[in-house]
Amino acid sequence: MYRSEQFIFIGQKAVPIVIRNYKKEDFTQLIDLQVESFPPPFPQELLWNEKQLKNHINIFPEGAICVEIDGKIASSLTSLCVQFDPAKPKHSWAEITDNGYITNHDANGNTLYIVDISxxxxxxxxxxxxLMMQTMYHIVIEKKLDRLLGGGRIPGYSKYxxxxxxxxxxEAVINGTLQDPVITFLLSCGRVPIAIVENYLEDEESCNYGVLMEWKNPFKN
Structure with a gap:
């Protein structure tokens, strides 16, 4: 299981944080975190429920992490392993994550797939x-997987x-003409777009599009 104690700066003050696997005792905070992170018009039925969270910690606990600051869960990230064929990249979030229940987790898969980041x-x-994404990169390397992958929302797209x-x-986000709260962040984490997927997720702000973004294991050819 993973636990890392670090510092971040809030203003001029160094504040201790803990990056760790989340557990059953965190479920109430994790659900509250989702509500805060994804207000309407994001579909509220897509927010975590307790059964999904139980699956995360029972099926692939290594891929379920959070950041705790002064006893409060400030952020979380969930993932699973899948077998991914780069020649056939397109899929929906529901298909590849089993609607967030991750019962299709493949311990022998070649790809760490990001289900959610909040x-x-x-x-x-x-x-x-x-920091959470870097933790997942460590898992990719440790497990000798080919890549980290996930579909990024494009919540700024509905305006354009x-x-x-x-x-x-x-392309406008990549060249800096526009900024997108999700895609710009993922680019800054070292993720590279490999495909745009229609009907990736029911998401009014993204017009249901998702951008598949990859980080390749630098220690594998």
Whole structure:
């Protein structure tokens, strides 16, 4: 099981944090975290329920982590292992995560797949998401997997959907013409876009699109 004690800076003050696997005692806070992180119009039925969280810690506990600050869960990340074929990249979030229940976790899979990443609004801009992503990169290397993969929402796209395609929007984010709260963050974590997927997730803000973004294990050819 994973536990790392570190410091982050809030203003000028160094604040201790713990990055660790989440557990049953955290479920109430994790559900509250989701509510804060994904307000409407994000579909509220897609927020974690207790059965999903139980599956996360029972099926693949290594892939279920959180950041704790002064006893409060500030952020969380959930993942599973899958067998991924780069020649056939397109899929929906529901298909590849079993609607977030991860019963399709494949211990012999070649890819660590990010199911969800959540950060409380009051703790954003502190680098917590990047710290959790780096933790997952460690797992990819330790397990000798080919890659980390996940579908990023593009919540800024709905404002531009009448002016440009999803592909054009992604290109604008990459070249810095636009910023997207999710894609810009994932790019800063070292993730690389490999495909745009229609109907990836029921998500009004993203017009149901998702961008598959990869981090390849640098120790594998």
């Amino acid at each position: 950060v409380r609004p009051s703790f954003r801009s502190l680098g917590l998401g990047k 959907a009448d002016k440009m395609s999803a592909e054009e929007y992604l």
